Amino acid sequence: VTGRRLPRSFYARAADLVAPDLLGHRLVRRSSNGLRLAARIVEAEAYAPDDPASHAFRGQTPRNSCMFGEAGHLYVYFTYGMHFCMNAVTGRIGTGSAVLLRAGEPVEGIEAMAANRGRDGLLELCSGPAKWTQAFGVGRDLNCADLVDGEDIWIERGSRPGEVAVGPRVGVTSGAEVDWRFMVAGDPFVSRKRGGRA
């Protein structure tokens, strides 16, 4: 059953408004063999313009250029020599803001995700930003992919969470004072279980 996609206008707002609103919706990936993978978003972090923790903070570069493009596209980056992470680009064009998709609850294509990850256990498939990209087969080729009109990856409307917990973003060295990490309160699929208040 295919759901309704979130429209461009959903993404074209400030990252700290988009991030909590993404919780409960479903990230859907159509792999090259036509298989559908889906996970319910349970954790997301906002990265704003003029945010020292953001990749966009020091201006536009080839790596982060998608962040400065149209909202509703995917920003994929490679880090730690072995991991990819993915973001939804937000805000007005040219501002450089995005929401990091940190964790999801696997919903469709669980066997394929386990194969992509090289391990099974529902809790080990999408419970972290780099785990999730690996489970979904998201790499460089999906950088700048259009989540609104593209055919490779998109976000469909899902059930909104009852309660949203917030906390400081994970792994940031500066900008730790703002609570821009948003998660479904008490959800077992959230990464790094510690931290987070209602």
Added chain:
DNA sequence: CATATGATCCGCT
């Protein structure tokens, strides 16, 4: 050209 470091994960202790 050289170097430092990272929006992480995993296995071991």
Added chain:
DNA sequence: GCGGATCATATGA
């Protein structure tokens, strides 16, 4: 709880 894996990117010489 800790450290290693492993390299693209950015920055400075």
